[in-house]
Amino acid sequence: MRTQNLLRSNLAAHGAGRALGAFLPAALLAAGLLAGGAPVRAEEVRIVPTPADALDPAGLDVGEEGIQLTLDQAVEVALRRNLGLVIERYNWIQTREGILQSLGIYDTLLSGLALITDETSPTVEAVEGVPVTQEQSEFYQLGLSQLTPLGGLFELGTTAFTQETNSQNVFLNPLFSTTADLTYTQPLLRGFGQLATERQFMVARASTAQSVDIFEQQVSQVIRDVEQSYWDLVEARNQLEVAREAARLAQVLHEQNQVRVDVGTLAPLELIQSEAGIAAREEEIIRAETAIGDAADRLRFLLNLESGPYWDAAIVPVTEAETDRVPIDVPEAIETALSERPEVAAQLRRLDVLEIDQRFFHNLARPQLDLQVNYGLGGLSGEGQATDPETGDVLTIDGDFSEAYQQILDRDFDGWSAQLVFSYPLQNRERRAQATISELAVDQGLAELERLQRQIVTEVRTSARQVDSAAKQIESARVSVQLEERNLDAERKRYENGMSSSFQVLQIQEDLTQARSRLVSAVTAYRRALAEFYRSAGILLDQKGVDLDVPEREYHRFGGWSDMFGRSTAE
Numbered sequence: 001m002r003t004q005n006l007l008r009s010n011l012a013a014h015g016a017g018r019a020l021g022a023f024l025p026a027a028l029l030a031a032g033l034l035a036g037g038a039p040v041r042a043e044e045v046r047i048v049p050t051p052a053d054a055l056d057p058a059g060l061d062v063g064e065e066g067i068q069l070t071l072d073q074a075v076e077v078a079l080r081r082n083l084g085l086v087i088e089r090y091n092w093i094q095t096r097e098g099i100l101q102s103l104g105i106y107d108t109l110l111s112g113l114a115l116i117t118d119e120t121s122p123t124v125e126a127v128e129g130v131p132v133t134q135e136q137s138e139f140y141q142l143g144l145s146q147l148t149p150l151g152g153l154f155e156l157g158t159t160a161f162t163q164e165t166n167s168q169n170v171f172l173n174p175l176f177s178t179t180a181d182l183t184y185t186q187p188l189l190r191g192f193g194q195l196a197t198e199r200q201f202m203v204a205r206a207s208t209a210q211s212v213d214i215f216e217q218q219v220s221q222v223i224r225d226v227e228q229s230y231w232d233l234v235e236a237r238n239q240l241e242v243a244r245e246a247a248r249l250a251q252v253l254h255e256q257n258q259v260r261v262d263v264g265t266l267a268p269l270e271l272i273q274s275e276a277g278i279a280a281r282e283e284e285i286i287r288a289e290t291a292i293g294d295a296a297d298r299l300r301f302l303l304n305l306e307s308g309p310y311w312d313a314a315i316v317p318v319t320e321a322e323t324d325r326v327p328i329d330v331p332e333a334i335e336t337a338l339s340e341r342p343e344v345a346a347q348l349r350r351l352d353v354l355e356i357d358q359r360f361f362h363n364l365a366r367p368q369l370d371l372q373v374n375y376g377l378g379g380l381s382g383e384g385q386a387t388d389p390e391t392g393d394v395l396t397i398d399g400d401f402s403e404a405y406q407q408i409l410d411r412d413f414d415g416w417s418a419q420l421v422f423s424y425p426l427q428n429r430e431r432r433a434q435a436t437i438s439e440l441a442v443d444q445g446l447a448e449l450e451r452l453q454r455q456i457v458t459e460v461r462t463s464a465r466q467v468d469s470a471a472k473q474i475e476s477a478r479v480s481v482q483l484e485e486r487n488l489d490a491e492r493k494r495y496e497n498g499m500s501s502s503f504q505v506l507q508i509q510e511d512l513t514q515a516r517s518r519l520v521s522a523v524t525a526y527r528r529a530l531a532e533f534y535r536s537a538g539i540l541l542d543q544k545g546v547d548l549d550v551p552e553r554e555y556h557r558f559g560g561w562s563d564m565f566g567r568s569t570a571e
Helices: 011-016 071-081 083-106 199-262 269-303 330-340 342-364 401-409 429-496 502-536 540-544
Strands: 043-046 066-069 109-122 132-147 153-165 175-187 315-317 368-387 394-398 413-423 546-549 554-557 560-563
Touching (some): 071 083, 071 199, 199 342, 199 502, 199 540, 269 315, 330 429, 330 502, 368 401, 502 540
Antiparallel strands (some): 109 132, 368 394, 554 560
């Protein structure tokens, strides 16, 4: 089983919002804690989702007596087909896809613009040289933008503009103009840093890890439920045997009474007593048969057995309920539970998210101060004439876009700028409130963690007590059965000598039946209590030899590769 190693150190420091998760090695399980028997084989549970209509078949054999089912087989089928696990697998894959979604902030953005105009307007100035001005122009823009892990934004853009007009007041006609600009904007206070930039990515990774913990919790719960239902079915079938034996004893007594009435040594009234005893035992048989049907259907549901023969045939559990007694080390079980229970790991993941939010909202409470740096290049060309200022010669210009772009490549015309942009709400009530709320959420999460730990301690102590109590009840019930059998044998002899009545014999038979019933219940209660103890101690998957197969996946993020379990979510 995947070991949880997320227990924190210095939890008290979380009140100041500065505590860090500490990785501690999981405590070794004592030999006595796992003395319930080694699993038959290791079972690997994949967390990858499978559609409900594409699950592997149960693969159980249906014989003349029904489905011969061991406990290990029931657990194995449930791990493959249980619909609760099918649903939880989808929750995991959806949560994991949230990581990829959060990395969308690093997707390079390509943008473009194309504008074509054709305008005619009356001339109001004589310098234009024509009564009606006609102008045609085209404008093209292409840009790339890329976010950086520190919150900065690179923007690269280029434009191309051409214009042709009948106006006489232009230098170049047609005109070809080009620009290329590189701009970098970097937040210096609010929005600065990897946390401010990758908050959703960190939250998504923590949530994905938490979904694995929740899936492990669900697997443990399903195994526990299957065991409970399996032993419920075992108990119901054994109680049916007890009821049938009680009915047989009542029938034997009735037949003996009939013989004695026929020979005149017993009053006919005694037949009514034995007949009433038979009727009462028949009621117990009916109730036991109903309990068997209910327990079998619950088990079929947990195993998600296919419709048809699996629901028509009887389920015959073949694993013996009797087992060796397991010594319980409560302090070590508590220590193991606090480090291995998936609920604790899930709560720690939630605290990670709360800490991320706390630091993020504290960052948002800072003033906004952005540095923007720009470097630009330009080019200009077209058709026209110009006078050389040095020689006075008239120069003829005949160019196009290629010449304009060549000027950019030659950096003939360039310029740069740098600016600081500042803003800050004087009251800043929204951001300060968000920061306070995030601090309170961390404190609340710590209180929930402490409550969960206390609950786990209580569960372990209670389940350990139930195991011990069930073991003692088995011995007590076994002694009770032996004594009631001896008591019934003595009462039969008294009855045969005329010193007792049918009512008294039936009463002793009922006492024996109750003792046998208590023994059956005690034996199966011990197995149920043992399964609950393993679950509460966080070692049920270990005890069953179950490993979670969680596929790792690498996600491409700006500046390198990062797999989703490679670093702390609070980084």
